[in-house]
Amino acid sequence: xxxxxxxxxxxxxxxxxxxxxxxxTTTTTEPITTTTTGEGPVSKIVMDIPDEEVTILFWHxxxxxxxxxxxxxxxxxxxxxxNVTIESQSQSDYNTLREKINTGIGVGQVPTMALGYPDHxxxxxxxxxxxxxxxxxxxxxQYEITDSTSTIFGDLVDVSLDLEDFVPGYLAENNQYxxxxxxxxxxxxxxxxxxxxxxxxxxxxxxxxxAGIEVSDEGFFSHTTPLTxxxxxxxxxxxxxxxxxxxxxxxxxxxxxxxxxxGNMFINMSRQWSAPxxxxxxxxxxxxxxxxxxxxxxxxxxxxRTFVLPVKFGQSxxxxxxxxGDICMTVGSTAGVLYNIPSATDVQTNLKFGIFDVDFLQVPxxxxxxxxxxxxxxxxxxxxxxxxxxxxxxxPNIGIFxxxxxxxxxxxxxxxxYLTTAENTALWxxxxxxxxxRLSAYTSDVTIKLTxxxxxxxxxxxKIATDYWTADGQVDWADTxxxxxxxxxxxxANIAKNQALYYQYDPAFPAGSSSAGSAxxxxxxxxxxxxxxxxxxxPETALSFFLNQVxx
Amino acid sequence: xxxxxxxNEKSYKAKKILSNVLTYSFLxxxxxxxxxxxxxxxxxxxxxxxxxxxxxxxLFIKPSDWQIWNYKALFELVQSGPRAGQPLFxxxxxxxxxxxxxxxxxxxTTITTILAAFAFARLNFKGRDTVxxxxxxxxxxxxxxxxxxxxxxxxxxxxxxxxNQTFSDALLAMTIPFMTSVFYTFYLRQTFKQIxxxxxxxxxxxxxxxxxxxxxxxxxxxxxxxxxxxILNSMGAWSAYIWPxxxxxxxxxxxxxxxxxxxxxxxxxxxxxxxxxxxxxALVTAPLLVVFFVFRKQIMRGVSRSGIxx
Numbered sequence: 001x002x003x004x005x006x007x008x009x010x011x012x013x014x015x016x017x018x019x020x021x022x023x024x025t026t027t028t029t030e031p032i033t034t035t036t037t038g039e040g041p042v043s044k045i046v047m048d049i050p051d052e053e054v055t056i057l058f059w060h061x062x063x064x065x066x067x068x069x070x071x072x073x074x075x076x077x078x079x080x081x082x083n084v085t086i087e088s089q090s091q092s093d094y095n096t097l098r099e100k101i102n103t104g105i106g107v108g109q110v111p112t113m114a115l116g117y118p119d120h121x122x123x124x125x126x127x128x129x130x131x132x133x134x135x136x137x138x139x140x141x142q143y144e145i146t147d148s149t150s151t152i153f154g155d156l157v158d159v160s161l162d163l164e165d166f167v168p169g170y171l172a173e174n175n176q177y178x179x180x181x182x183x184x185x186x187x188x189x190x191x192x193x194x195x196x197x198x199x200x201x202x203x204x205x206x207x208x209x210x211a212g213i214e215v216s217d218e219g220f221f222s223h224t225t226p227l228t229x230x231x232x233x234x235x236x237x238x239x240x241x242x243x244x245x246x247x248x249x250x251x252x253x254x255x256x257x258x259x260x261x262x263g264n265m266f267i268n269m270s271r272q273w274s275a276p277x278x279x280x281x282x283x284x285x286x287x288x289x290x291x292x293x294x295x296x297x298x299x300x301x302x303x304x305r306t307f308v309l310p311v312k313f314g315q316s317x318x319x320x321x322x323x324x325g326d327i328c329m330t331v332g333s334t335a336g337v338l339y340n341i342p343s344a345t346d347v348q349t350n351l352k353f354g355i356f357d358v359d360f361l362q363v364p365x366x367x368x369x370x371x372x373x374x375x376x377x378x379x380x381x382x383x384x385x386x387x388x389x390x391x392x393x394x395x396p397n398i399g400i401f402x403x404x405x406x407x408x409x410x411x412x413x414x415x416x417x418y419l420t421t422a423e424n425t426a427l428w429x430x431x432x433x434x435x436x437x438r439l440s441a442y443t444s445d446v447t448i449k450l451t452x453x454x455x456x457x458x459x460x461x462x463k464i465a466t467d468y469w470t471a472d473g474q475v476d477w478a479d480t481x482x483x484x485x486x487x488x489x490x491x492x493a494n495i496a497k498n499q500a501l502y503y504q505y506d507p508a509f510p511a512g513s514s515s516a517g518s519a520x521x522x523x524x525x526x527x528x529x530x531x532x533x534x535x536x537x538x539p540e541t542a543l544s545f546f547l548n549q550v551x552x
Numbered sequence: 553x554x555x556x557x558x559x560n561e562k563s564y565k566a567k568k569i570l571s572n573v574l575t576y577s578f579l580x581x582x583x584x585x586x587x588x589x590x591x592x593x594x595x596x597x598x599x600x601x602x603x604x605x606x607x608x609x610x611l612f613i614k615p616s617d618w619q620i621w622n623y624k625a626l627f628e629l630v631q632s633g634p635r636a637g638q639p640l641f642x643x644x645x646x647x648x649x650x651x652x653x654x655x656x657x658x659x660x661t662t663i664t665t666i667l668a669a670f671a672f673a674r675l676n677f678k679g680r681d682t683v684x685x686x687x688x689x690x691x692x693x694x695x696x697x698x699x700x701x702x703x704x705x706x707x708x709x710x711x712x713x714x715x716n717q718t719f720s721d722a723l724l725a726m727t728i729p730f731m732t733s734v735f736y737t738f739y740l741r742q743t744f745k746q747i748x749x750x751x752x753x754x755x756x757x758x759x760x761x762x763x764x765x766x767x768x769x770x771x772x773x774x775x776x777x778x779x780x781x782x783i784l785n786s787m788g789a790w791s792a793y794i795w796p797x798x799x800x801x802x803x804x805x806x807x808x809x810x811x812x813x814x815x816x817x818x819x820x821x822x823x824x825x826x827x828x829x830x831x832x833x834a835l836v837t838a839p840l841l842v843v844f845f846v847f848r849k850q851i852m853r854g855v856s857r858s859g860i861x862x
Contacts, residue, residue: 057714057715063815063816063817087715089801089803090803091797092803092806092810092813092815093813093817096797096798099798100797100798103699103700103703103798104714106700106704107703107704107707107712109707109712109713109714110714111714313607314607315607317823319605320605320606320607324607336823343602345600345602346602346606347602347603347606347610350606350607
């Protein structure tokens with residue numbers, strides 16, 4: 001008995017003492033810039049750039065084979081500021097990166113700057129570790145480069161940043177936090193687009209036109225105006241086989257439109273339906289009639305095979321079944337474009353339509369003009385709501401930590417500015433498949449070497465697809481023309497550009513005392529739709545279950 | 553009489569054959585279940601991305617279709633950056649780190665375990681059983697709880713300095729917190745307690761010291777248990793993942809488990825290059841297989857003695 005008592009007391013003591021471990025508080029260093037918040041011209045204060053030796057620790061997750069361009073940009077930056085060394089370190093994956101920073105915050109061991117998703121930064125802000133970039137963005141300081149070994153010797157460098165040039169949706173995502181301050185800047189951004197089997201469409205051009213949908217002779221839909229959900233339903237009556245199998249002879253598939261990410265589907269459709277989802281304060285708002293109506297509509301679309309999820313095929317993505325001809329269209333990340341293109345390296349017997357033509361379109365919308373009343377019908381049920389335009393924006397941002405010294409913060413900021421100049425963000429986009437974060441990047445004339453024999457500017461890169469579309473796919477490029485290799489990437493870049501003005505972000509918040517964090521809510525949103533698709537739950541019970549999982 | 557004997561013998565033989573068939577069929581099925589993941593790993597490492605995605609899955613590939621480049625690509629050199637000139641998957645660096653960490657952790661654990669088990673089993677001191685009960689009670693606390701306290705400790709010792717961590721710091725951070733094991737101490741103490749007291753008293757009469765008695769008598773007698781501890785601990789150290797990822801600041805200090813996790817995921821699409829990942833997993837598994845075949849008797853005995861798998 002005595003031993004048991006001692007054991008229990010010991011356990012208690014261990015827990016209590018663990019709880020008493022004093023966490024180091026983060027230190028706040030003085031910002032070295034003065035800021036202005038007003039509009040209009042401001043007088044600049046010119047100062048010499050600090051010449052103290054500074055090392056900036058930059059944490060990201062890029063694997064060894066994927067940092068060539070980042071390394072090049074780091075080299076160039078270090079040549080501009082010879083007193084600065086940037087240590088670029090991969091922390092292998094986002095979960096490890098976030099966990100290491102969260103643990104490190106308690107003991108004051110954080111990098112100078114890091115990549116992260118909005119919910120990561122929301123957590124860092126809550127812990128008091130993230131640094132407000134407003135201190136730099138609205139600064140009126142100019143630094144003169146006084147080091148004669150610098151590649152920009154004698155130049156004046158502005159600390160401030162012209163936000164107007166950035167894609168508005170990206171900015172909104174990065175200043176959604178408390179006080180509307182910027183705690184991060186957009187860096188590697190992507191969105192979703194819709195791949196479509198053009199070979200199938202081309203064989204139904206007459207029927208599609210008869211149904212009142214514009215389509216070219218070669219099966220191209222508009223690349224500037226998205227298809228609406230009611231048009232998608234109409235296409236379903238034309239392109240879908242009467243059973244869930246592919247009818248090769250009549251160019252019909254078993255399922256119409258796949259959504260790779262069920263989480264994105266729930267969140268983006270909520271925005272399109274003006275259905276409350278969450279907000280940056282961490283409130284879970286899904287228990288409302290519009291969301292219920294939306295889920296009932298999605299369920300109806302699942303039932304008649306208009307919508308499908310990859311779980312149907314036991315897959316994580318719909319790209320394989322799209323290539324196999326089981327699905328006519330698929331919505332997925334711009335970063336995974338090439339997975340949707342059938343090629344000679346596929347197992348040919350699996351490709352029911354052989355190597356078919358693929359086109360890319362904007363993701364379907366409820367309406368082509370935001371704020372309009374929309375009525376969708378499925379069977380005898382009508383669904384009424386106010387339609388909005390929305391497409392997913394995703395991908396990590398980049399921010400600075402308070403713990404860094406004033407000079408470390410300054411040079412980290414200048415490095416962020418350098419990474420996101422119009423030229424560099426265009427380079428990054430062409431090199432990695434991400435999207436430029438600045439609008440002016442779309443007109444950038446900087447040349448990048450894509451292969452040893454093929455170089456192009458971003459403008460000309462975009463032109464590859466627009467030339468192809470203008471010629472209705474009837475281009476006279478030689479088989480060896482390297483534009484063929486970049487055609488689909490160029491298509492996706494154009495589509496992303498065309499829907500850039502209605503990118504919407506997913507409100508970010510860490511887990512709180514009454515609800516889960518935004519990342520968990522997103523995962524549960526995905527499960528909600530999968531439960532409906534799998535018929536394990538009705539739309540009502542799936543929503544209740546979802547709410548129960550995230551709202552405590 | 554003879555007929556009955558023959559009949560019985562036949563019946564016995566039939567039963568024995570049936571029993572053998574059932575036993576070996578069952579073992580065969582279990583062996584298949586165990587082997588399938590290994591086969592799948594090798595098979596996937598020889599497939600292209602399209603073959604991996606294929607539905608229905610490809611269960612067999614002709615040698616002429618093997619995608620050996622999954623293996624070759626691992627040793628391609630990085631063109632630029634801090635790791636320029638090194639292979640894409642730094643197999644030898646990760647293996648070297650893993651072996652060093654395994655050896656240090658295992659040596660440390662074995663030494664502390666032997667000394668602690670000896671103290672609790674043999675030495676008489678005030679409060680021995682109470683201290684032992686307290687230590688055993690800590691087994692109730694999940695290991696994850698210790699991560700934060702261990703992290704604070706190694707940070708206080710200066711082994712987790714983001715800017716200046718050296719390989720020695722990283723090694724200390726990865727190994728020191730895992731140089732004791734309550735379970736192994738308990739396990740070895742029970743073995744030590746089975747050694748008759750008479751041996752100890754006889755040794756004492758002969759004028760030997762406690763330490764000499766430990767070295768000359770107890771360790772040799774308990775050697776099978778100690779070997780078990782060494783094997784199980786090495787296996788644990790080999791597959792450690794969270795802690796090494798947490799306390800190392802640079803990629804080149806990490807272990808093979810960390811390398812396998814992160815190196816093959818495309819940061820843009822989030823998709824994993826399973827072909828290359830499985831090729832590297834196969835490379836990492838190969839040395840373990842060699843070790844297993846060399847020490848299989850000891851490993852089998854160790855696992856069966858402890859009743860647990862590493």
